[in-house]
Amino acid sequence: MSEEPLGGGLAEKGCQQQVIEMQETGSKLQPQSPYWYEDLPGPTVPLKSSDKKDQPNLALDLNYVNEDVFELSRASSIQRGFGLMFGVGVSIAFVAMLPFIGQMYQEGHPEESPVIASVLALMLLGLAILLLHLIKRGVRTPRDLPVLFDRKNQKVFAFEYLPKANPFAKWKTVIKELDWSRVEAEIGKIAGYTGKTYSVRYGLILAQCEANTTKVQDRIIVKSQVATPLVLHQMWAYIRCFMSEGPKNLRGIRPFPRDVSFRRCLLEFYPLFDRTEEGARLRANMHVVELVLLTAVGIPLFWLFLPAGVFEYVGQRLASEPTWPAEIVSQAGLMHQD
Known part of the structure; x- marks a missing residue:
């Protein structure tokens, strides 16, 4: 008779228990949400x-x-409510600040730092799109x-x-x-x-x-x-x-x-x-x-x-x-x- 390695039965039980625990902690549906x-x-x-x-x-x-x-x-x-309030509130502030932003942009001599100026312009554009998205989502x-x-x-x-x-x-x-x-x-x-x-x-x-x-x-x-x-x-x-x-x-x-x-x-x-x-x-x-x-x-x-x-x-x-x-x-x- 061949002998089972010492602890082999315990190891097998441990693996089975691990599989059961994995099943209990995961969804039966795939892919899992x-x-x-x-x-x-x-x-x-x-x-x-x-x-x-x-x-x-x-x-x-x-x-x-x-x-x-x-x-x-x-x-x-x-x-x-919160999304619409944020979108409208920040939009009003954004429009009010546009003249000052434009003036600061010109005084910063964007031609001397075109990369930084472009990044800032894209950030402002991204903010405007985000605000429009929030407002449209709130009312549509x-x-x-x-x-x-x-x-x-x-x-x-x-x-x-x-x-x-x-x-x-x-x-x-x-x-x-x-x-x-x-x-x-x-x-x-x-x-x-x-x-x-x-x-x-x-x-x-x-x-x-x-x-x-x-x-x-x-x-x-x-x-x-x-x-x-x-x-x-x-x-x-x-x-x-x-x-x-x-x-x-x-x-x-x-x-x-x-x-x-x-x-x-x-x-x-x-x-x-x-x-x-x-x-x-x-x-x-x-x-x-x-x-x-x-x-x-x-x-x-x-x-x-x-x-x-x-x-x-x-x-x-x-x-x-x-x-x-x-x-x-x-x-x-x-x-x-x-």
């Missing part, structure tokens, strides 16, 4: 009534629902970019707006279509400045894969700027339940108003001060820590957050209202289009 945090259960996995993560809830993101379709709003994931992004889940036809339609680096180019609105039988879901994680505060934010991502594989063909972000993954687990539970059973086993949710409201925009960062019924609904669907932190940061920075709310209102006023194409309305039986 750079923001990947967690894979979610497959679309046909039954919900567990005892699991808090499997309690279907869309919070404030429902636009419309009937027996065959439901429309999920992504309006809360669109933030235009539609008020909402809804996602339509069609249970009857087992399809998912996503209203997508595709900005380009060139602000002078035509930015298109496209409708992405996903086959529900090939959809997988994952949670993404982004750490950094979110327009409100420095923190970690999570998002729900849907990926369409090639048939019978985990190779991703396309991804859409269904929800972003969320403080805790639990919200996304429950949103995914709602989507799975609807697509398999319809709305009969789902708790009724009253759609949140989507009209352009100055009060709502102005108090976006101050939900504690919004004493309306809408404000109560907002507070009820926010994490306590997030609510307190947002208010604590917002009070000393009111000089920044209040103007951002005003610019949010202006941007929404100038933005277009999304409208589904007639063929999708007919195919899905969507009846709420104005």
Whole structure:
């Protein structure tokens, strides 16, 4: 009998454990999203009534629902106020400074240092393009970019707006279509400045894969700027339940108003001060820590957050209202289009 080298069994077990750990720390989808945090259960996995993560809830993101379709709003994931405020504010300052910049440029004798002069001119041009990009994004992004889940036809339609680096180019609105039988879901994680505060934010991502594989063909972000993954687990539970059973086993949710409201925009960062019924609904669907932190940061920075709310209102006023194409309305039986 040949003897197994001393420790060979332990080494093999160690390698197996390492493989398991690698599988647990990586996505099953390929290529893996750079923001990947967690894979979610497959679309046909039954919900567990005892699991808090499997309690279907869309919070404030429902636009419309009937027996065959439901429309999920992504309006809360669109933030235009800070970008528009920065773009307009710096643009005004830039235009006001142009005579002084021109005079300084001439007094610097650019012919003596053509390379430096060219670099400075390109930097100013780059700044102007960036400002135009921010302004156009703030006023041209539609008020909402809804996602339509069609249970009857087992399809998912996503209203997508595709900005380009060139602000002078035509930015298109496209409708992405996903086959529900090939959809997988994952949670993404982004750490950094979110327009409100420095923190970690999570998002729900849907990926369409090639048939019978985990190779991703396309991804859409269904929800972003969320403080805790639990919200996304429950949103995914709602989507799975609807697509398999319809709305009969789902708790009724009253759609949140989507009209352009100055009060709502102005108090976006101050939900504690919004004493309306809408404000109560907002507070009820926010994490306590997030609510307190947002208010604590917002009070000393009111000089920044209040103007951002005003610019949010202006941007929404100038933005277009999304409208589904007639063929999708007919195919899905969507009846709420104005």
